[in-house]
Amino acid sequence: MVERISPLGEAFRPGTYGNLVDGPGVTLTEATPAAIAEASAFPGSAEALLGAIETVTGLSLPATPGAGAVGGDAAAFAIGPGRHLVAGAEGLSASLQAAVALDIGTVTDLSHGRAALRIAGPRAEWVLAKLFALDFSPAAFPLSEGRATAHHDIFAHIQRTGGEQFDIYVFRSFARAFWEEICAAAAETGYEVR
Amino acid sequence: MLIPCPHCGPRDLSEFSYQGDATRTRPDPASTDMKAWHDYVYNRPNPAGPHREYWQHAGGCRTHLLVTRDTLTHEVQAVAFARAALNDGAGKP
């Protein structure tokens, strides 16, 4: 197995930064899971694909736009009609590939192609709202749901993985630049890197 | 301009790529009718008013959409998935 190193490199510097008058408003961490896969259904097979995802991860996903689920060791959410990002433990992609029959859809292993950055804390929605033209309020973006969007040319798949926590999946080669972007956006609220 | 994507909801224009006039019909690929091909490739009615056009939600769910847009006001009058089968039961409940 090829060992992955963090794409954040020297840009990842644990500590507290920015405006700390009220303490750090957000915590920033790298949350890249061992395995990331995109599971896509062929036309008419969206429900069957959701069944295969549930078989492998135990996550039950409604067939509605943006729907997602967060479990103990896996998370999944819709990134398009019949298309899902699935994240989890080592071996997840192979298990999904085995569970998704050839006539149902495809599974693409993205473990080495994406990085997940996590922002958590009382000001997380505020900081993200600076970067993306999305409504991050809990009413519009409930727990476990996902969104596919972009920050200029950096595509981002975002899932709310906690009450005040979001995981942002970006192309690995953009991860360091985007990490620095988040840090700059969070300077106003103060942030802790850990 | 906002385009209400059937999967993602209303999103900024910057997330979309224009994919061309949706009123054209391609001639039979075996056709050698030069006028028909010329019209298909080059001639556009360029209406001042409602226009059917394809957009891709490239910075989002990546689907292709069929949009009816008023070229005078940029009002988006209708949006659907270009792949018709996706429109059954589409959208958030």
Ligand SMILES: [Zn+2]
């Ligand atoms: Zn969309």
